Amino acid sequence: MAEGAENLGDTGRFSPWRLSVAPMMEWTDRHYRALARLHSRQTRLYTEMVTSAAILHGDRERLLGFDASEHKLAVQLGGSDPQELARAAKICAEFAYDEINLNVGCPSDRVQNGAFGACLMRAPELVARCVAAMKDASGLPVTVKCRIGVDDQEPRAALFAMARALVAAGADALIVHARKAWLKGLSPKENREIPPLDYSLVHELKQAMPEVPIAINGGIATLDAAAAQLEKLDGVMIGRAAYHDLSMLLEADPLLFGVPAPFASSRAAVEAFLPYIERKLGEGARLADITRHMLGLFAGRPGARAFRRHLATHAVRRGADARVVEDALGLVDHSRSARSAERLSA
Structure with missing residues (x-):
C-alpha cells in the first residue's frame, strides 16, 4: 500500500483523479511536489515528463527519484515505442510510483521530432498498444493525457477514437486537455491559450462512457471552477494556477475531499x-x-x-x-x- 493510503478515510469514495496538478516541464520537479504535498494530502501529483529513452539510458535516480512524502504520485512518460515504454514502465514500478501516465498532448518541437506527444492523437491504435504494454510490464494503473485533436482533425471523431482504443487496451483513466493542438504555427505557450476550450465535448465523452474515469484539464484556475466540473466528470487537473498560487491547494482537501488541510496556512x-x-x-x-x-x-x-x-x-x-x-x-x-x-x- 502506498504511503498515506491508510489515512484516506472517507475520501476513498472519490476517484483517484478527483484533483491533480498537471505535469509541467521544469516546474513540477521533486521540490515543488514535496511542498505541494504539505498543502494538500489528497491532490494527485505528477512528475515532469520523462522520455522512455532517457529512463533506459540516463541517470535514473536523477530522473525518477522522489521523496516518499509525495505519494500519491504519478510519473508521466513520453515515447511511442511499446517495447521501450514497457521497459521504462517496469523501471518506474520499481521506483514505487502509483501511476504511469502517457503524454499524448504536448505539441513542442522536441516531442514532434521524437514522434510522440500530441502527434500520437493521429495514431490511437499505437497508443493503445503502448498502454497495454506498459500495463503488462508494470502492474500499475496506466492513464493517458491527451488533447481533443490536432491540426485539422475533427475533435469529436479524434477524441472518441482515442478513447475507444484506450478503453479496449485497459487504460485506467483518460485526462483530456480540452483544446486542440496545432503542431505547426503555434508555440507550446500559444497552444495552451489560443485554441478554444471545448469542455462540452469532454462532458459528452463522459456521458458516452460512464464507466470510464475521465478528468478534464485546460483553463481551470480555481477550486470553485474545479468543483463545477466535478458535477459532470471524475476529475480535474489544474496546471499553472496551482504552481503560481500554490496556497490554493490548502483549500483543496476541505472543499473537494471533505477532510482537513494538512496545515492551517x-x-x-x-x-x-x-x-x-x-x-x-x-x-x-x-x-x-x-x-x-x-x-x-x-x-x-x-x-x-x-x-x-x-x-x-x-x-x-x-x-x-x-x-x-x-x-x-x-x-x-x-x-x-x-x-x-x-x-x-x-
Missing part, C-alpha cells in the same frame, strides 16, 4: 518544509533550486515582495541554508494566514 506548510530543505541541502541540492518554487507564495500580502526579493538575493549564495527561508518568512505579514486558518478549520 502556507506559512505553517513552509515551516514544515524546512527539515526537507536541510535534508536536500545535505544531499548536495542548491537552495535556489528549491526556493524558486516558493516565489508565488503570499502574493498580495504585505511583505510578499520583500519575501521574494530575499529569496532571490540570498538563496543563490554559497552556503545558503534553510535560515534564508526562515528570514524571508519573517518579512511577510501573516495576519491573513490566521484568518485563513479560522476558515479552514470552520
